[in-house]
Structure formats: structure tokens, C-alpha cells
Amino acid sequence: QKEEQADLDSDQEDDKMEEEFVRQILANCNLSKQSGIVIDDLDKNVENNEETIFDDPLKKKKERFRTSLALTILKLNAPEWLWLLLGGIFSLISGATQPLFALFLAKIFSLFVEPNLEEQKRLINIYAACTFLTGLVAAVTQLLINVGFAKSGEELTMRMRKLIFSAILRQEMSYFDYETNSSGALITRLSIDASSLKGMTGARIGTILQALSATITCLAVAFSVGWKLAFVVICFVPPILFGGIVQGRKQNNIAKSKDKSSFTEQGGQV
Helix, strand or coil, X not given: CHHHHHHHHHHHHHHHXXXXXXXXXXXXXXXXXXXXXXXXXXXXXXXXXXXXXCCCHHHHHHHHCCCCHHHHHHHHCHHHHHHHHHHHHHHHHHHHHHHHHHHHHHHHHHHHHCCCHHHHHHHHHHHHHHHHHHHHHHHHHHHHHHHHHHHHHHHHHHHHHHHHHHHHHCCCHHHHHCHHHCHHHHHHHHHHHHHHHHHHCHHHHHHHHHHHHHHHHHHHHHHHHCHHHHHHHHCCHHHHHHHHHHXXXXXXXXXXXXXXXXXXXXXXXX
């Protein structure tokens, strides 16, 4: 009897934890810090649905706020690490193509002052071929980037939908009495909220890697051509970054100030 009572208490504790999980995932549609209090072992819950998703609640509660939401989502996307690696490698290659285009274009313009016509034709053919190959590499890498990140993102979306749906089915009947938890609202959340997570992994990682690769390639080309002029140009980078940050925050505030009904509210009317 003691063992049965202990199992019953454990099941009740698990139900409370799962209810908290649903509240964090479904109620916080804007993926705020509260939604970052998700479990660290969601991926294990896919394989072991009968096991609790919180191993040590008191210990995890202290560590949840320290764990970045992006890292948590990456952990959920861990089974697709090969696709993420593929997209990351080709993102680095794709980021280096734009500075190379600028370099070849500058070389082509410098050929107008070449006095030897034969040498000019030879160099024109070389730089034209290099430009064509760079464009071909850029096209192929961009295709592979889209394939890799799209595959990993869709797998993450499907995994999150299964987790959320399984958690919804375990709720009490009173949970569905609220207007915000109607069938239309929950379906809309499954459709939109889960798919919005994939933008935090693949596409964002690819953009960061492309920007990093382009920056390193630009600095390498600039310092190899003329280090004095490179230092002068670098002095204008901080004002450009500051202006971009201010513009981004202003646009974000304007977007938040607009009054518009969310898809979830519209789905709740169904």
C-alpha cells in the first residue's frame, strides 16, 4: 500500500509539472523569458513519454533562468545536428562570396589602365571566370543552406507539436473551459507557435555565420590590399552599428504598438 501511495503521489506531482509545462509553452505565445523556463530534457520525453519531464524540480528551477532559450531549442534540435552542421558550413562559404565579388570587380576596373592589350584580355578572361565560379558557388551553397536548415526546422516543428499535443491531452477537463483554451485556439497555437521556434535555430544561425564569415573575409582582403585605408574604414563601423541598433529597436517598438488581434484570438472564435 505504501508503494501504491508513493506511485500515486508521484503521478500527481508529474501531472502538476506537465500542467506547468503546458502553461509555459501555450500561454506565453511571444516566447518570453517565462517560456524559457522549459525543461532541459524535452528530447528525452519524446522517447520516454511515460517518464517525468522534470528530473529534479528544485535543482532545475535554479538552472532554468541561467539556460538560454536558444540553447534549449538547439538541444531540442540535436537529432538533426548533421543538417545543422551542413547548413552552418555552407553558410560560412556563402558569407565569403560577397567580399570576393567586390575584390574581382575592383580588379576588373583596374584593367582599364592596363597598356598591354594582350595582358588585358588574359586578365579579363581570368577575372570573368573567377566571377562566374564565385556566383556558381554562391548559388549552390545557398541551395544547400536552405535544404539543411529547412529540414532541421521542420523536424523541430513536428517534435514540438507532438510534445505540446501530448501535454494538452493530459489536462483536466476544466482546462478546456477557458475561452483561451478552446479547440480553435489550441489548434492555432499548435500551428503557429511551434513553427515559430524553427526561426530561432536554423535561419538565425545561418545569418550569424554568414555575417561572421563576410566580416572576416572583408578584413582579410582590406588589410592585404592596404592596411592604412582599412583602419580608416574600420573607424566608421561603430557609428553604423549604433545606427542599426537604434533603427531596429525603433521599428520593433512600432510593431509592438500596433493594435491587431492575434491568430490565437481569431482561432478562439472558432
